[in-house]
Structures are given as C-alpha cells and as structure tokens.
Amino acid sequence: MEQGKAGSAPWRNWADFTSWAQDFSLKKKVLGGFLGVAILVGLVTVILGMRLARHTIMEEAKNTLNGDLATAGFILGSYQENLELKIRLIGGSEKIRELLLENDAPAIRNRLAMMNIENDLDFLSVVNSSGNLVARAFQIQSQGGNLINAVIRSALDGKSAAGFRITEVESLSDDNPTLYQRLGQSGVKKAMILESAYPIMHESRVIGAIYGGILLNNNNMIVDRIAKRLFRGQSHHGKDVGFVAIYQGPVAISASLRGPDHLPVVGFELEKTLQRLVLHNGQTEISSQTLFDIDYMSATEPIRDVNGNTVGAIQVSIMERPIVSVIDRLVGAFLIIALLGVILMGGISYFLVNWINRPLEQMLLAAKRAAEGDLTHEVPVVARDEVGELAATFNLMIRNLAESRGKLEEWGKQLASKVAEQTGQLNQAREQVERVKKLASLEKMADGMAHIMAHISDPLLDFPTDEDSTGATSRIMVLDVDNNVLEVCQRILESEGFEVKLAGSVEEALIELERDFYDVLITEIDMPSMGGKQLLKEIKIRQPEIMVILTASFKNTEEAVETVKAGAYDYLPKPFGPHQILLMVYTALQARQMLAKTRRQHASQRAETIFQRLPVAISLADSAHRVVYSNKAFLELATRENQEEVQGKTFKELFGVDPLDGAQEAGGSKWLQLPEVRRTAKLYNFKLPEEDLRVLMLLDVTETVMKDQQADVFKTETINKAHQVIHQQMRVAQEIAGLLGETTAETKAALFELIKLAGEGGTAR
Numbered sequence: 026m027e028q029g030k031a032g033s034a035p036w037r038n039w040a041d042f043t044s045w046a047q048d049f050s051l052k053k054k055v056l057g058g059f060l061g062v063a064i065l066v067g068l069v070t071v072i073l074g075m076r077l078a079r080h081t082i083m084e085e086a087k088n089t090l091n092g093d094l095a096t097a098g099f100i101l102g103s104y105q106e107n108l109e110l111k112i113r114l115i116g117g118s119e120k121i122r123e124l125l126l127e128n129d130a131p132a133i134r135n136r137l138a139m140m141n142i143e144n145d146l147d148f149l150s151v152v153n154s155s156g157n158l159v160a161r162a163f164q165i166q167s168q169g170g171n172l173i174n175a176v177i178r179s180a181l182d183g184k185s186a187a188g189f190r191i192t193e194v195e196s197l198s199d200d201n202p203t204l205y206q207r208l209g210q211s212g213v214k215k216a217m218i219l220e221s222a223y224p225i226m227h228e229s230r231v232i233g234a235i236y237g238g239i240l241l242n243n244n245n246m247i248v249d250r251i252a253k254r255l256f257r258g259q260s261h262h263g264k265d266v267g268f269v270a271i272y273q274g275p276v277a278i279s280a281s282l283r284g285p286d287h288l289p290v291v292g293f294e295l296e297k298t299l300q301r302l303v304l305h306n307g308q309t310e311i312s313s314q315t316l317f318d319i320d321y322m323s324a325t326e327p328i329r330d331v332n333g334n335t336v337g338a339i340q341v342s343i344m345e346r347p348i349v350s351v352i353d354r355l356v357g358a359f360l361i362i363a364l365l366g367v368i369l370m371g372g373i374s375y376f377l378v379n380w381i382n383r384p385l386e387q388m389l390l391a392a393k394r395a396a397e398g399d400l401t402h403e404v405p406v407v408a409r410d411e412v413g414e415l416a417a418t419f420n421l422m423i424r425n426l427a428e429s430r431g432k433l434e435e436w437g438k439q440l441a442s443k444v445a446e447q448t449g450q451l452n453q454a455r456e457q458v459e460r461v462k463k464l465a466s467l468e469k470m471a472d473g474m475a476h477i478m479a480h481i482s483d484p485l486l487d488f489p490t491d492e493d494s495t496g497a498t499s500r501i502m503v504l505d506v507d508n509n510v511l512e513v514c515q516r517i518l519e520s521e522g523f524e525v526k527l528a529g530s531v532e533e534a535l536i537e538l539e540r541d542f543y544d545v546l547i548t549e550i551d552m553p554s555m556g557g558k559q560l561l562k563e564i565k566i567r568q569p570e571i572m573v574i575l576t577a578s579f580k581n582t583e584e585a586v587e588t589v590k591a592g593a594y595d596y597l598p599k600p601f602g603p604h605q606i607l608l609m610v611y612t613a614l615q616a617r618q619m620l621a622k623t624r625r626q627h628a629s630q631r632a633e634t635i636f637q638r639l640p641v642a643i644s645l646a647d648s649a650h651r652v653v654y655s656n657k658a659f660l661e662l663a664t665r666e667n668q669e670e671v672q673g674k675t676f677k678e679l680f681g682v683d684p685l686d687g688a689q690e691a692g693g694s695k696w697l698q699l700p701e702v703r704r705t706a707k708l709y710n711f712k713l714p715e716e717d718l719r720v721l722m723l724l725d726v727t728e729t730v731m732k733d734q735q736a737d738v739f740k741t742e743t744i745n746k747a748h749q750v751i752h753q754q755m756r757v758a759q760e761i762a763g764l765l766g767e768t769t770a771e772t773k774a775a776l777f778e779l780i781k782l783a784g785e786g787g788t789a790r
Contacts, residue, residue: 055374055378056375059371059377059378060367060371063366063371066366067366067367068363071360071363075356075359078352078355078356082351086343086348087324090311090322090324091311091324093267093324093341094326096251097341100251101247101251105187106187108146108187108237108238108239111221112235112236113185115144115149115235115237116223118140120136121133121136122225122226122227122232125153125159125225133159133160134160134165137150138162144237145239146238147201147204147218147238148163148200148237149161149235149237150200150235150237151225151234152172152181152234152236153232153233154181155171156181157171158171158172159233161201162201162237163201163203164199175188175190175330176188177222179331180222180231180234183226183231185222186221187219187221187222188330188331189218189220189241190217190220191215191216191217191273191330192216192217192218194214194216207243207244215273216240217240217242217273217278217336217337218239218241220237221237222236241271241278241279245279245280245281247271247279248280249281252268252269255341264319264344266347267343267344268281269339269341270282271340272338274304276292276294277290277291277292277294278291279291284317295325295340296312296314299323303325303327303335305335307327307329309324310324311324313345314342320344321343321345322343322345322348323340323341324342384416391403391419391423395426400426402423403420403423403424406420500542500543500544500545501524501525501543501545501546501610502528502534502543503515503546503547504528504529504531504547504552505529505548506530506552506553510576514547517607518607518610523610526543531555534548535563538567539567543568543571544571544614544617545573545574545613546571546573548560548573548575549576550576550577550581550584550585550588556584557588557593558587558588561573561592562591565592570621572614573594574596574613575588575595576597576599578598578599579598582598595609595612637656638657641723642658642661642663642723642725643655643656643659643721643722643723644656644659644671645721646685646719646721647717647718649675650677650685651673651675652673659671659723662699662723680702681700682697682698684710685710695707696708704725704727705726706723706727707723708721708723709721709722
C-alpha cells in the first residue's frame, strides 16, 4: 500500500501540494520559492522578448521591403523617362523632318537604323500625320499600314507620351524580326513593351511622329540594375539574397532570379491572392511566397499603361531565411541571458538562504537542548539585524528560565514545611471563595440590570437614507457587439436602479438616440462599422448633452485617449469590474449635474445682463401695485432728484398715476402721461402665469411726441403762409383785371382752383 502511494504523483491539487510542501525545511522552501520566481521571470522575459524581437524585426523588414519597392518603381520610371527623352531627341532632328517632308522612306529608314543602334532600342518607326507607317529601322521594305495606338495618337495631337503596353508578337516581328527570337518561347502570342512617341513638327504643324521602344520580355537589363542597386550582390549560402521580377499579367517575363544553371528564371506565376489584389484591385501588397523551395518575402505593385489600366506588376523579393536567422540568434541570446540570470539568481538565493538560516538553526539546536533540560547553551549573536535581536531575546529567555528553575527548586524545599500551615488556611480560603462567588453573582446581576436600564434610557435613532434620486431616474444606453458584456452591464446597472437600454450595433444606437433622450452612453470604442471619433461625433450630433463613456481593450487605449480629448467623458479599460463601471457612471452623472447647474447659472446671468441692458423700462408689480423688481431703464425713468430708490414704491408715488387701475388690469397697451416725471410713455402690461405678479413695460415716447407736435405747428404755419400768398395774388389779379376791363375764363378758373386748394388745406388742418 505504501509502495502504491510512493509510485503515484505527489499531489493532485493545491491542498495536496501544500500538505506535501509542509514536510520540507524552511531553507528548502525559501530556496525553492526564489528559484521558482527566477525561472518564471526568466521564461516570461524570454517569451516576451522573442515575440517583441520577431515583431520588430519583421516590421523593419517589411518597411525596408516597401522602400526597396519604391526604389524599384523609381528606377523603372527613370527607364520610361530616358526612353521618352531619347525619342524626343530623335524626333527633334532636322534631318528626320526634312526627309519626311521629302517622303524619302529609304533615307528615313537608314537614319532610323543609325539612331536605333546609338540609343539601344528594340524598334523604331516613323508615321505620317494620319498614323500610317512611313519607315521602320529594321525593315528595308516596310509595308504601309496604320500604327495608331494611345502614345502615337497623343504624339499626333502634339504631345509627347510614353508608357507600358501589351502588344501582339506578330506586330513586334514586323517592327524587328529578331524580337520574336528573343522571346524564346513557342506559342507566345503577346509581349510587354515600354514605348514612347514624339511629334515631328513643321511650321507649328504636326507632320508625323517618331515611335520606338524596348521589349521587356527576357530583358534582364532593368531587373538586374534594380537588383544590383537594392541588394548590392549580397548572397546567403551561395544564392542571391533577393530578386526583382517584372510580370506580364500573372506570368514573370524578366527576373534577376537565377536557377541552378545560373540562367535567369522566368515563367513563374504570381500567387492567386496577389493576382486578385495587385492585378485586379490595383493594390500594393506585401506577402510571402516559395520559389525553388526557398521562402521569400515579396512586395508587389501594379504596372499601368498610359490609360491607367493594369498590364502587369513589378515585384521585389528577399529571402526570409536571413531574417529568421537573425531572429534565431536573438532568441538564442535571450535564452542564454535568461539561463545565466537563473543560475546567478540561484547562487544569490542559496547564499542569502544560508546566511539567514544559520542563526535559526543555532536557535533550533539551543531550543532542543533547553527542552532536554540543558539551560546553559546560548546562541551566538553575530549580527544586529532582526535575526540577531531574536537570538539575543532567546538567550535572555534561557537565562530567565534558568533563574526561574532555581527559584522553583528553592520554593519546593520550603513547600514541605508550609504544608501543615497552609492546611488551616485552606479552610479560610474556601470560605472566602464562597463569599467571592456570591459577590460575583451579585455583580453579574447588577451588570445585567445596568445593561437593561441603559438600553431603556437610550433613545432609538433613525438614520434616514439619502437615496440617489439621480440614479433612480437616470437613463443609460450600453452599446457593444458582445452580448455577454451587454448582459453583465444591464445586470449591474439595473441593480442600482438605473433604466438601461441595450444596443448591439451602431445603427440601432443612433436610431434610439433620435427617438429618446439618455443621460449616459457606455460604448465599445472598437465597433465594426465606425471608428471612435466618428461614433462620438454622430452621438453628439443627436444628443450634445449626453455623457459618453468608452470601453477599450489595451490595444485601443491610444484611440480611447484621443476620443476623450475629442469630447468623450472618460474611458474604462477592459476587462472592468462592477465597482469600476458604477463609479464611472455615478461620476459622469455628477459631472452632468454640475455642468447643467453651471449652464443654468450662466444662462441666468446672461438673461439678467440682457434684461438690465434693455432700453425699455421693465418692472414687476405685486397685487398692491408696488414695484418688486426693475431694470436700469425703469430706474432712470422713475428717478427724480429727491428719490433714488424705487423698490417697494407704488406706481402712483413714482409717476403720479397708477397704470394698473381700470381697464389696464386686463392687460394690453396704452399711451400714458407720467406727470411726476414729465414724460409720455406707451404702456404694455400682462400677468405672469401661476404668480400674483404683473409685468409692466414702459416705452418712453416723449421725444417722439414732441417731434410730432413740432411737425404739426410747422404744417399749420406753412398753410397760413400759403393762404396769405394766394389772397394777395388774387387782389393783384383783380386790380389788373379792373384796369383792363375784363377777366378771362382761364384766370377765373385758376383763381377758384387756388381758393379751393387753400380751403382744403385749412379743412384738413
């Protein structure tokens, strides 16, 4: 049976482990604990270091690969620019222009052949203004035909153009019969070329175009130059550390990659995923691929023609093995450092445990001897730390025990002589014990009575609870894609009396915010359809006053901080506990209350400022028609030399008339004379709802009335002057008519019209 136990596992759970570990000495426990912590810390450090190193190195490799791809694209673009420059120089030749005007095709062909050799081109042609072929550099007898394409059309329109294009192999053999042999593949129907065209001008008129280019298929000059620039001849185990490839569609047509025979390798295809992302979607992509049993990390971007259509791709690839080797060496270094750290920690732990445990072992030995009766052995005190003080205290205890044992032995000798004497005293002691018991019973009974009286006399205190009315009526929305989070938040918040609304998507939450109002919104920042800042903006558009609390995992902490800066209240890191979310919600509600209170105070202050600055005299009157409140304009209207205070005065005392007497009690407006202040005002008054107060508004119109009166006086004086002038003219006219002896009908009509006008003016006045 014992053998069965010995052969089984020493423990199956934590309780078995602690029971098993109790048999070890303190030295083994402490040393094992130190070593366990050291090993655990070492393992965690190695794992984290490996992950961090791998991530950092791979990211750096991807960034380098991106830069290499940009360099490759730049070099490829420089080839296109150089070709365009060569064609431009050839097209600007006076000789070509003269020969084209003379339509001398053989001479043009000879000139093109020389230019083609000088500029290292694969084909070179001249077309007329209609796009028809005039001469080719590699054809003695060129058959006429139309060569119109995108770049030639642009040249015939007067603009230089260059770009990549997929063309038929037969058309290439027409331009240069040797190009078909360079393709080196039977059955190839199409090839990729880099072409350019430039207009040939005569007297500001396009008379033709020069057209040429190079074949990219099996042309390793470009990719070799890019590879030499990027990798500088570096190799790994006898193989180039990387390669550059140009693809026509999904098939590689030129590459710096060399096979076992050290010849360029072409014809391999892009992976299906890269075909979809790069060739179809036009994206730049970094991926991994395997060629000839070698793993490469590749960066690929599309090659487009002059119309922007994707015709191929350029790819830069580097071996993953050198990168992995660096990671492996770094991981090995981490492991060695961790192992050395564990060994060093173990040595230090062993030294410290022995140093601390040695005094304890000496005290244990002294305690065993003391238990056997030897009280002469003491522990040597070699330090002044806590262990040294414990040893000194132990020695003092041993000495006290020895002294106490001596006294006990002396007392034992004296005990025998005092037995008889103490026998008589025992009876007296027994009687005293009985009396003490009675006294103890009485004391216990008194304590009980005192306790009862104290409880009877003490008042019962009620401590009313202050229930959070805000929490009882506050409405909270929780937005998260995780149903478990929604259920937990609902259970926590509803247990505190909140009204909770759950939303599983952004659209559902925004519709609910348009439908109803909420005090607090708790939302996950990493929602699938919308980022944190955009979600906050949409929420604030619908409910600007709502308090937004974000929940964010560790990777989204930076975005959460930026969203809080943009206007969110705060954020909770995930995972969070019930007390954390409740504390955050209560704090947000308190902040909302404080903000609302502050806004109300500001609004009240602004209203008071506006009220005091109004030019209309405004006051509030009670049922006795006394002024209970007024603005600055009312004070200026009612103030006289001997009266500066209007509060509590009646309107009759202030103005000599009560505007609220009679018909004004029902409200409305009326012109009013104020004799006490010698002013004229227009009165508006109305009663405040649900309050026994009336509002009076007095608009001072004294200056307007005075101006109207002055205008009436001026009008009357003007009419009187007109009457005088008319009557004077009538008298003069009558005198003239008497002298002449006659009055014409026209003169009478004019005079009567003047009299009529004068009469109407007087009647109107």
